[in-house]
Amino acid sequence: MTRFGMDVTLANPEGYGLIPDVIKQIKNYEGKFKIANSMEDAFKDADVVYPKSWAPFNVMQRRTDLLKKSDKDGLKELEKECLANNAKYKDWECDESKMKLTKNGEALYMHCLPADISGVSCKEGEVSKEVFEKYRIHTYQEASFKPFVIASMIFLTRMQNPVEKLEKILSR
Numbered sequence: 001m002t003r004f005g006m007d008v009t010l011a012n013p014e015g016y017g018l019i020p021d022v023i024k025q026i027k028n029y030e031g032k033f034k035i036a037n038s039m040e041d042a043f044k045d046a047d048v049v050y051p052k053s054w055a056p057f058n059v060m061q062r063r064t065d066l067l068k069k070s071d072k073d074g075l076k077e078l079e080k081e082c083l084a085n086n087a088k089y090k091d092w093e094c095d096e097s098k099m100k101l102t103k104n105g106e107a108l109y110m111h112c113l114p115a116d117i118s119g120v121s122c123k124e125g126e127v128s129k130e131v132f133e134k135y136r137i138h139t140y141q142e143a144s145f146k147p148f149v150i151a152s153m154i155f156l157t158r159m160q161n162p163v164e165k166l167e168k169i170l171s172r
Helices: 021-027 037-045 055-070 071-091 127-133 136-143 144-159 162-171
Strands: 008-011 033-036
Touching: 008 037, 008 127, 033 037, 055 071, 127 136
Parallel strands: 008 033
Antiparallel strands: none
């Protein structure tokens, strides 16, 4: 979104950063980009929040190596390690108190789904039941675009001249 001039704050616990090359690329865009290690800092005066859980980049690298080797025991051990590490960040949940920190307490909550909803799909998740319920209709509408976005990305990366190809399809 920074490439369109938007100011973006990425919040993640220490050690959960994105791919370094991605961060370097983002910093070349027009909008402001900052990284916070506090959800509260990121939510402060935000117009839109998009809380999403992910694994640290180094974990994904290790997981890829283990998958290439078909190391099932290594994958199980990595999973245990990740769960233990994630347990330290149970307070990283989008809840009503964090939403009140947003601009006028009325930021738009977004999520591509599926979401880990506390008290619904899991005991402790990335979004509280109350916040998810408040934004449920808009979130489902947003998520309904996901298959089309994925199909578009596949089409655009597989076709040499996507505009020409679309014109041919439309003219049939």
